[in-house]
Amino acid sequence: MSVAALSAVEVAYLGRGAALGPFDLTVGEGEIVALVGPSGCGKSTALRLLAGLEAPTRGEVRRAAGRGETAVVFQAPTLAPWLTAEANVALPLELAGEVRREARSRARAALARVGLAEAAAARPAQLSGGMAMRASLARALVTNPKLLLLDEPFAALDEITRRRLADDLLAIWAERRPAIVFVTHNVEEAVYVAGRVVVMSAGPGRLAGETKVDASAPRTAGFRATPVFRATAEAVSEQLASAMGTAA
């Protein structure tokens, strides 16, 4: 069963021309897919198609996830500065008509799940970059989505924080196994998090290669040092290099 699928989708913007495709991608239930590609290849566009936030110019998007079952984490934490962390996380539930008390208590639980139980009353301006991103992740998880879409979520964070968040993401995935599509330009991060790494060519992005990561998930400690990890990362890097080469 697939949660979402793009078949032969193309996206062209007025005045900017083709941004994506033709491109195919099928996301299976509980699968973690990483989308890697040079900047401007249409990774984020593909994500917005999967989210149903945008319609393709040509081709077809199939989504099994209904309203409230898809969640998106953007590159920036995208928290409302006037709301507390708790109110930010409760927002998806409150928009769906959930009573305030229930929404707030589920928001506190979601914050606790990402290690932010103490910060429920803090405003986004008082959170560090990593904490804000965790709050953003909690907001995405609060509805228990079937499909979780992440658009370069850790790009602005330092290496240690992004590694920690990658582990947290995998731990969260292990609990409820939502399908995850993860856009990144970091090959090692893609191989570490995903079960399948999809490489896109320079814009308008097409499929340039696909690699399965042959290892158990969640990852065991020291996975980055294993031969499997190194070999997979090398294979993906080569695909990416040739994908960028065709554009140059």
Place this chain on the structure above:
Amino acid sequence: MSRILAPAVLIGAILIVWEAATRVLSVPVYLLPSPSAIAGALAANAGLLAVSAWRTLATAMEALAVAAVFAGALALTTSLSRTLDAAIRPIAVALQVTPVIAIAPLFVIWAGVDHPERAVIALAAIVAFFPIFSGTARGLAAADPDLERLFDLYGATPLQRLARLKLPSALPFIVEGAKVAAGLSIIGAVVAEFVAGSGGEQGLAWRILEASNHLETAKVFAAILVLALMAAVVQVFFQWLERRALVWWRGR
């Protein structure tokens, strides 16, 4: 420290030179009164000037409130559709660029001879209108596009989007517009009173006209001084209000 000391020294120096020059050159008092003569006029007319200043301030704040209601409502309307925005904006801009003094006589006619104070409030409100309108309109369009997408994703209703996203996002812009409008409303109140008069509720503009007609130049200076002080206090108050509002909005 030098932020207080430097202007104090400069003002002190100007006053000393001014005082000395008027005495040495024996400048006629109706032409340029000495600072001490102005201080005397200020003391002699303190009560009257205070009452007049209060009236001017009240007029300006009433005008600010009227402007806020109309500008807010109109900005909300223009935010609903591009067509409405395209239709309304040129009229709002035309109103902004027309000098208030040029349209004042019209308002005097419409308000009627018995109620010149209504014309003054309306004219000051027109002057204060534009910063609030443009600030609110800009703020309502300034929500984070990714937050907009999030509201799309969770199927927010138009009302939810307005109340939970657009209005809160607009708050800093609205407050900034109100701050600018507060200063303009005082200018508007004074200019309008010059043209329209003020009936029984005489403000500082009337004091200035009256004193200049009698060649009581020291009293003119005293009224201007009170006006400048009042405008400065209003400006500082609104700056403080803006800072408080931002702290409340952002949580720090």
